[in-house]
Each structure stands twice: as structure tokens, then as C-alpha cells.
Amino acid sequence: MSNAREEKAAKIRHLLETEGPAVEENTLGFNSGRYESVSKLSDYEELKTQARSIKEDAIERLPELIDALTETVEANGGTVYIADDAADANQYIRSIASENQAARLVKSKSMTSEEIDVNEALEEDGVDVVETDLGEWVLQLADEAPSHIVAPALHKSRSEIAELFNTTFDPDEPLETAEELTMFARKELGALIEDADIGMTGANFITADSGSIMLVTSEGNARKSAVVPDTHIAVAGVEKIVPTVEDLSPFIELIGRSGTGQDITSYISLLTPPVDSPVVEFADSNTAFADREDDRSFHLVLIDNGRLAMREDDELRETLYCIRCSACANSCANFQSVGGHAFGGETYSGGIATGWEAGVHGYDSAAEFNDLCTGCSRCVNQCPVNIDIPWINTVVRDRLNHGQDDSRFDWMYDTLVPDEESGSIDLQKRLFGNYETLAKAGSATAPLSNWIASQGPVRTVLERVAGIDSRRDLPKFKRNTLRDWFDSRGGCQIAPSSADREVVLYPDVYTNYVAVSRGKSAVRVLEALNVHVTIPAVPESGRAPLSQGMVSTASDRASSVFAALAEPLDAGRDVVVIEPSDLAMFKREYEKLLPAASYDRLSENSYDVLEYVYGCLENGGDPDSLRSREIKVAYHSHCQQRTLGLAVYTTAVLEQLGYDVLESDVECCGMAGSFGYKSEYYELSMDVGDRLKDQFTTDDAQSRTVVASGTSCGEQLDSLLRRSPTHPLELIDPI
Amino acid sequence: MSINQDNNVTDFQQSLAALDVDVTYTAPAAFAETLASIVQGETIGVPLPFDSISQPEWIDTEVTPAKLNAAQTSVTPASLGIADYGSVVLDSTTDGAEQISLFVDLHIPVLSAEDIVRSMSDAVGHLGPKLRAGGSSIIATGPSATADMGALVKGAHGPKDVHVIVLTDETDGGNNE
Numbered sequence: 008m009s010n011a012r013e014e015k016a017a018k019i020r021h022l023l024e025t026e027g028p029a030v031e032e033n034t035l036g037f038n039s040g041r042y043e044s045v046s047k048l049s050d051y052e053e054l055k056t057q058a059r060s061i062k063e064d065a066i067e068r069l070p071e072l073i074d075a076l077t078e079t080v081e082a083n084g085g086t087v088y089i090a091d092d093a094a095d096a097n098q099y100i101r102s103i104a105s106e107n108q109a110a111r112l113v114k115s116k117s118m119t120s121e122e123i124d125v126n127e128a129l130e131e132d133g134v135d136v137v138e139t140d141l142g143e144w145v146l147q148l149a150d151e152a153p154s155h156i157v158a159p160a161l162h163k164s165r166s167e168i169a170e171l172f173n174t175t176f177d178p179d180e181p182l183e184t185a186e187e188l189t190m191f192a193r194k195e196l197g198a199l200i201e202d203a204d205i206g207m208t209g210a211n212f213i214t215a216d217s218g219s220i221m222l223v224t225s226e227g228n229a230r231k232s233a234v235v236p237d238t239h240i241a242v243a244g245v246e247k248i249v250p251t252v253e254d255l256s257p258f259i260e261l262i263g264r265s266g267t268g269q270d271i272t273s274y275i276s277l278l279t280p281p282v283d284s285p286v287v288e289f290a291d292s293n294t295a296f297a298d299r300e301d302d303r304s305f306h307l308v309l310i311d312n313g314r315l316a317m318r319e320d321d322e323l324r325e326t327l328y329c330i331r332c333s334a335c336a337n338s339c340a341n342f343q344s345v346g347g348h349a350f351g352g353e354t355y356s357g358g359i360a361t362g363w364e365a366g367v368h369g370y371d372s373a374a375e376f377n378d379l380c381t382g383c384s385r386c387v388n389q390c391p392v393n394i395d396i397p398w399i400n401t402v403v404r405d406r407l408n409h410g411q412d413d414s415r416f417d418w419m420y421d422t423l424v425p426d427e428e429s430g431s432i433d434l435q436k437r438l439f440g441n442y443e444t445l446a447k448a449g450s451a452t453a454p455l456s457n458w459i460a461s462q463g464p465v466r467t468v469l470e471r472v473a474g475i476d477s478r479r480d481l482p483k484f485k486r487n488t489l490r491d492w493f494d495s496r497g498g499c500q501i502a503p504s505s506a507d508r509e510v511v512l513y514p515d516v517y518t519n520y521v522a523v524s525r526g527k528s529a530v531r532v533l534e535a536l537n538v539h540v541t542i543p544a545v546p547e548s549g550r551a552p553l554s555q556g557m558v559s560t561a562s563d564r565a566s567s568v569f570a571a572l573a574e575p576l577d578a579g580r581d582v583v584v585i586e587p588s589d590l591a592m593f594k595r596e597y598e599k600l601l602p603a604a605s606y607d608r609l610s611e612n613s614y615d616v617l618e619y620v621y622g623c624l625e626n627g628g629d630p631d632s633l634r635s636r637e638i639k640v641a642y643h644s645h646c647q648q649r650t651l652g653l654a655v656y657t658t659a660v661l662e663q664l665g666y667d668v669l670e671s672d673v674e675c676c677g678m679a680g681s682f683g684y685k686s687e688y689y690e691l692s693m694d695v696g697d698r699l700k701d702q703f704t705t706d707d708a709q710s711r712t713v714v715a716s717g718t719s720c721g722e723q724l725d726s727l728l729r730r731s732p733t734h735p736l737e738l739i740d741p742i
Numbered sequence: 743m744s745i746n747q748d749n750n751v752t753d754f755q756q757s758l759a760a761l762d763v764d765v766t767y768t769a770p771a772a773f774a775e776t777l778a779s780i781v782q783g784e785t786i787g788v789p790l791p792f793d794s795i796s797q798p799e800w801i802d803t804e805v806t807p808a809k810l811n812a813a814q815t816s817v818t819p820a821s822l823g824i825a826d827y828g829s830v831v832l833d834s835t836t837d838g839a840e841q842i843s844l845f846v847d848l849h850i851p852v853l854s855a856e857d858i859v860r861s862m863s864d865a866v867g868h869l870g871p872k873l874r875a876g877g878s879s880i881i882a883t884g885p886s887a888t889a890d891m892g893a894l895v896k897g898a899h900g901p902k903d904v905h906v907i908v909l910t911d912e913t914d915g916g917n918n919e
């Protein structure tokens with residue numbers, strides 16, 4: 008392994024061992040809580056659509072809303088400061104602190120304040136800054152960074168916190184239980200809040216019409232921070248503004264559910280500062296609230312720090328719709344294993360953090376963890392504002408590829424990988440991105456190529472130069488491809504004239520060159536249902552280069568694929584796809600890569616192969632023509648197949664044919680295309696895979712036949728279990 | 743009350759039950775007695791704005807910071823209840839309703855059954871004009887809570903318990919918990 012890869016692997020290994028268990032337990036809890044909570048909302052999809060359109064509109068009208076908000080807040084008696092960047096914001100906040108001769112500032116949790124490092128800035132002036140959110144306070148005492156945008160100390164176990172408190176405070180009785188720790192923190196922090204001079208909060212939303220800030224909390228510390236001291240500073244990104252109070256409603260319903268899986272958090276504060284509530288002046292402890300004459304001051308510090316530039320960036324703009332709920336972190340298999348200390352940049356963590364970090368801190372910060380998004384797309388349906396999070400990761404990866412300046416292997420790329428990429432992309436990425444070229448060459452020279460590739464010295468070179476982990480088996484290329492076989496049997500055995508339907512079976516690279524048997528099964532299954540099949544030469548879908556962030560290569564592939572399929576589509580043929588990641592290209596990513604009409608035509612007429620079988624059976628196809636067996640299977644569907652809502656068809660077909668199906672519900676198998684082959688991520692990939700292994704080795708599952716729809720899922724299951732998986736098509740193949 | 747409103751009242755009760763939050767429905771005539779059976783220790787509050795009841799004088803409404811810290815229970819009005827969520831809307835006032843509802847161990851929001859709305863968007867619809875007029879409100883659902891210390895604990899910075907009192911219509915009568 009190269010040094011950089013070894014360093015990365017070592018860091019991940021360390022986090023897997025130290026923080027992994029707590030991160031896993033907590034994120035899995037949030038994740039299942041979210042599924043349960045949103046399932047109770049009859050209008051979940053509608054609320055997401057509403058939320059999305061409110062944010063789209065707000066960002067579109069942002070300059071106008073900033074003006075309107077400024078006017079409202081000033082009319083309410085507050086001030087607004089628009090800070091260009093972190094330094095500007097901090098300078099302003101420091102000046103307020105010094106005008107108020109503030110000795111202590113109490114803070115509620117705010118990621119935006121972390122982004123600008125305001126604590127450090129104030130501490131330089133001698134201000135005692137106290138985080139009052141219990142999790143943030145723990146981190147402040149431990150001098151650690153948040154590992155999650157909603158539950159910042161989620162990587163710390165109760166016993167670690169107990170040890171931290173006991174060492175720091177040396178209480179008479181050592182603290183142990185969560186209850187004791189919480190009550191201790193409440194008391195300590197309560198006293199610190201009592202004589203604070205300034206309260207600082209963030210804002211989850213700000214309404215331009217009323218100048219109100221909305222805070223989503225459960226502890227009550229934000230309420231105390233905002234109303235106890237007479238001076239309130241709210242720090243928020245400019246993207247937090249929505250036009251009206253009424254716009255808040257869908258967000259109130261979605262944010263808690265999407266985050267920690269609570270229907271609603273204990274407190275949704277809707278404060279219109281400066282608030283009417285009396286200042287709680289403990290130094291003047293005996294004056295009744297009703298008798299006070301308070302003159303509260305309120306400062307709203309709106310942070311640009313790159314956001315207005317993101318708004319102008321067609322690809323990054325969507326990031327500004329993010330409400331920072333954390334669903335994309337909790338639903339991410341890699342995040343569930345390592346948490347935000349690996350899957351995060353300077354401030355933000357989780358899937359969308361790539362967009363935030365690229366926008367506010369720059370591409371170097373995004374580069375640190377961008378590879379951890381495998382593009383599995385599990386987060387896509389979980390995002391309450393429908394952000395295409397994998398796409399943002401892909402775009403940033405693409406920009407990083409082209410910004411990199413490492414030309415050591417240029418000579419190798421040009422001979423090995425004829426792609427469309429300019430600049431010098433990491434060889435590992437380029438190798439995986441050009442999988443089709445390798446597969447063609449490998450197949451043409453099989454079995455020699457397989458033998459060479461499996462030899463120790465070759466694996467060593469592959470690992471050292473390209474970072475392909477030698478603990479993985481490499482796919483074995485077949486000399487006789489699916490298309491060769493199909494031609495040699497004389498094509499389809501159902502004549503078009505007597506067929507019920509006609510389809511193009513898409514010969515994805517893996518099926519054509521490696522897993523040829525599942526392709527043969529597909530042909531026989533479709534023929535059994537009286538479908539005429541053709542298998543024309545169609546290029547690789549572009550999935551391989553796209554997953555490496557090679558957008559222009561992927562885009563070129565998309566055009567070639569469409570060119571190859573346009574005529575059959577015009578002739579009324581359906582396109583049937585075996586490999587879910589390729590189908591997902593046609594149905595999701597091609598929207599970004601093809602003209603709208605081409606995308607519509609291809610995506611509307613493309614089907615998952617088992618979805619197609621299901622449709623044939625529903626339309627009078629004879630189930631007896633397929634192989635039905637009353638056996639028990641353990642089925643793992645593919646991430647992208649689930650995102651598209653297509654996994655149900657495989658289960659339905661298998662059940663109709665008498666199979667007893669147990670389905671996995673882990674977010675991902677951990678292999679995710681090329682990810683698990685990369686030496687720096689091998690251990691993470693296996694750790695993610697362990698969750699699937701656990702589900703498939705229970706008493707009920709361990710004797711079941713293992714079935715998987717995706718190529719890489721199959722490879723991963725093969726290495727996780729003693730049993731080798733099979734494809735659903737091979738189960739129902741009538742041969 | 744209309745059938746719709748009856749449904750709201752029932753569903754509000756169910757939502758609170760699901761959250762494990764106590765709720766007592768009481769006719770105005772029985773309010774003082776009911777309240778007295780729920781409060782614990784020193785009790786503070788703000789004047790309750792409901793015509794159907796008179797303010798029990800044993801609730802200390804001359805609240806100071808010292809009393810805020812010493813009290814165990816507070817009684818404050820809620821302007822709305824939200825049936826779908828079991829939430830109450832607590833409006834901020836110059837005499838400190840916001841703080842009084844927050845610093846104690848047991849908070850008792852008092853609400854008129856008439857003011858229970860169906861949904862979050864209904865509630866936000868009521869809040870729009872109030873916030874635009876400069877008001878502030880808290881949508882509070884159950885007690886203060888945290889899971890930051892490794893398990894769910896009630897009473898992080900705010901009340902450990904919430905007990906909602908709903909004033910039913912005089913004619914409906916009854917005192918059903």
C-alpha cells in the first residue's frame with residue numbers, strides 16, 4: 008500500500024476500534040427511528056415536496072429576503088450584520104462582547120458557529136465561552152470535535168463521559184449513570200448560565216416576515232441561553248431564511264423525524280427577538296419579573312462565508328437547501344461504521360458535508376472524506392428536501408480529480424485507459440473508471456489474464472500502484488461472453504412474430520464478461536415468458552467512471568448508450584437491465600447527463616429484469632414456465648434498486664413461485680462497486696459488511712440460500728459468508 | 743363542541759399518552775381542586791387568562807429570579823394544543839411565562855379544550871400573525887430530555903415532568919383522566 012493509503016487505512020482502523028461501536032449503536036437507533044417515525048406520516052412525500060419548493064424559492068430570492076429580513080429585525084429593535092466570512096463575523100461578535108464587557112457567553116448548539124470558530128476568537132479576548140448543550144459541553148471539556156451534526160458527542164460512550172466528568176470535577180461521589188451525569192451537567196451549566204452576559208444561539212430557520220428565529224432542541228438550553236441574559240446573538244448562515252412563518256410548518260414536521268427519529272423534539276422555539284420575556288437577573292434576585300424595565304439587545308449575524316457563491320454554482324446550489332437534519336449521515340452505511348471524525352471535514356459531517364465543506368472551507372477539506380460516499384444512494388429518499396446528495400459528492404470528486412496535480416502515472420493512463428478525462432486523475436480511480444476496457448482485454452485473453460492477475464507479484468503491484476487490496480478476489484473474466492453465447496445459439500428462440508413483447512437485454516459489463524451465467528438465465532427466463540430478446544452491443548453505462556468522479560467520461564458513455572438504444576426504443580422495444588447500478592444510471596443519473604427528451608425516453612422504458620418478470624406474470628405470463636421451488640432464501644437487494652423502489656418485485660416474484668424470502672434491511676453490503684476493492688477502505692468495507700453478515704447468520708437465516716441482485720453485493724457476500732450467493736434469475740431459470 | 747373538535751380533544755389525549763405525558767381533563771368548576779392535587783412543592787405561575795376559572799391564589803405570580811430557582815412546580819397557560827403531536831403552544835410574556843415554564847421540575851400547562859387544533863399547519867397558521875406582531879412562542883412537547891449522556895434522561899435543562907390540564911366545556915362536565 009502507498010503511504011497515503013496506509014495512513015488513511017490506519018486512521019479508519021483506529022476509528023473503527025475506538026469510536027465505531029458507539030457511532031454504530033447511535034446511528035442505527037436514529038436510522039430505525041426515522042423509518043418508523045416517517046412511516047406514521049400519511050403525507051410524508053408531500054411534506055418533502057413542499058419543504059423542497061420552499062427552500063428552492065427562498066434561495067432563488069435570497070438577496071431580496073436578506074433585505075426584507077434586515078428591515079423586519081431592525082423594526083423589531085434588533086440589528087443585523089451580514090458577515091462576508093468567518094473573520095468578519097468574529098470581529099463583529101468580539102466587538103459586541105467587548106462593548107458589553109462580557110465575561111461569559113453561553114452558547115446553545117450551532118454548527119454555523121463551529122464553522123467560524125467563534126469560541127476560539129472570543130477566548131482570545133478572555134471571554135469565557137460555555138457550550139450549554141450537554142453533548143457539546145462534553146466535547147468542550149474533552150477538547151474534541153463533533154462527530155455528528157445533530158448529536159455531536161455520539162461517538163462517546165456513557166462510561167467515557169463518566170470518566171471525563173470524574174477526572175475533571177472530582178465529585179464527592181463518582182458519577183456513573185446517565186441520570187447522574189445529566190443532573191450533574193444541568194447543575195453546573197445552570198450556574199454558568201445564571202451569570203452569563205451574552206447568550207448565543209444558532210437558528211434552524213429565520214422568517215423574513217416576522218424576524219423570528221426557529222430553534223429545534225430538546226434540552227431547553229437554547230431557551231435559557233436566549234432569554235436569561237439581556238444580550239442575544241444569533242449566528243446563522245444566510246441560507247436559513249424562509250419567507251414567512253407559515254413556511255415553517257413542513258420543516259417542523261420533518262426535521263426531528265428525519266434526524267433522531269423523534270416525531271418532534273421537546274421544544275420548537277419561535278423567538279422574535281429582542282423578546283418580551285424579562286431578563287433573568289440573578290444579581291437582582293428579588294425584583295419581580297413584572298416590575299422589570301428591560302432593554303434587551305439582539306444581534307443577528309448572517310454568515311455568507313461562501314454561500315452566495317454556492318448559490319451561483321449550478322451543482323452546489325442544492326446544498327443550500329439542506330436543513331442539517333443528519334438523515335444522510337444516519338442512513339449511510341459507511342458513516343454508521345466510522346462516524347464524522349472520518350466521514351467529515353473541518354466542521355460538517357455525513358453525506359452532504361462534501362457540499363458544505365467545498366462551499367465554505369474549500370476543496371481541500373472536502374477531499375479528506377469525499378471518497379467515503381460510494382454513491383449507493385441510500386440517503387436520497389431520506390433527505391427531507393430531496394437533495395441528490397450522491398450527485399454533489401460526484402461533482403466535487405470530479406472537481407477534485409481535475410484540480411489535482413500528480414502526473415506521475417500519465418504514461419500509464421494513456422495506454423491503459425482511454426477515457427475522456429483531462430488532467431491527472433489518481434490511477435486507482437482511473438483504473439476502476441475504465442472497467443470496461445479492462446474487462447474486454449481480460450476476457451479476450453482469459454483464462455491467462457485471470458491466472459496472471461491472481462499471481463502474487465501482480466497483486467503486489469496492483470496494490471502498490473493502484474491500491475487494489477490483495478485480500479479481495481478479483482473478478483474472473485470469461486473467454487466466452489454473454490453476447491458470444493447468444494450469437495452461437497442463434498439468438499433468441501422466440502420469433503418476434505409470435506412473441507408477446509420484444510426487449511433489448513442490456514449486456515452490462517459484468518454480466519457480459521464475468522457473470523455470464525446470470526445473463527443466460529435472463530435470456531431463458533424471458534423466453535419462457537414468451538418475450539423476444541436481443542442483445543446488441545451497448546457500451547458500459549458510465550457507472551464505473553461516474554463513481555470515480557469522472558463526469559465527462561460518464562457523460563460520453565451516456566450518449567453512446569443512448570445512441571445504441573435509440574433505434575430499438577423507437578421500434579417499441581423495452582430495455583431490460585440486470586445490474587441495478589446500471590439501471591440506476593438510466594433512471595437517475597442520466598437525467599443530469601442526457602438531453603431531457605432522451606433521458607425521458609430511455610428511463611421510462613427501462614426495467615429491472617425482475618420487475619419485468621413481475622409485469623409479465625401480472626399480464627398473464629405462466630408462472631409454471633419458471634422454476635418454482637419451496638426453498639428458503641435470504642435475499643439482499645441492491646442499494647440503488649431499493650432507492651428506485653424496485654426491490655419489491657424480486658421478493659414478489661420469488662414468493663409467487665413458492666420461495667420463502669427473508670430480506671436483509673441493512674443500508675448497504677459495504678462493497679459498493681469498487682469501494683471495497685480499494686486497499687485504504689477494505690477494512691471499513693468489511694466492517695459495514697458485518698452488519699449484513701449478522702443478519703444472514705442468524706438461526707433463521709444461516710441455512711437459507713443466499714440471493715443478491717447486485718454484482719458487488721454478490722462479491723461481498725461471497726467473502727462474508729461460507730455460502731456463495733446466487734442471482735434471483737438463476738433461481739427461477741427454467742433450465 | 744363540534745364532532746371535529748371532540749376528535750381533536752381525543753387525539754390530543756392519545757398523542758400525550760403515547761409520549762407518556764400526563765393529561766387531566768377537568769371542568770372549570772373543579773379546576774382548582776384538580777390542580778391542587780397535581781402540584782408539588784413551591785408553585786409559581788402567571789395569571790391564567792381563562793374566563794371560566796378564577797386564579798387560585800396559592801400560585802405565586804409575583805415571580806422573581808430567586809423564586810424561579812426555588813420553585814418545584816409552575817402553572818402557565820397554553821394558547822393552543824396540537825392533536826397530532828400532543829404539543830402545547832406557550833406564548834412568551836413580559837411577566838416571564840417562558841422562563842417560568844422552563845426552570846421548574848414539573849410544568850403544568852393549562853389549556854382550553856376549544857383551543858386544541860388538529861395539525862401542525864393549523865397551529866403555525868395561528869402563530870403567523872402573533873409572531874409578525876412581535877410575539878414569541880414555544881411549541882413544547884413533553885418534558886425536556888437528552889440522550890447525550892448515553893441513555894434518555896428527562897429533565898436536561900428544563901422540566902422533568904409535564905402534566906397538561908385541559909379545561910373542558912362547562913356543559914360537558916366530568917373529570918376524566
Ligand code: SF4
Pocket residue numbers: 265328329330331332333334335336358359389390391392393394396
Ligand atoms: S442533505 Fe438532506 S438529509 Fe442530509 S442533512 Fe441536509 S437535509 Fe438532512
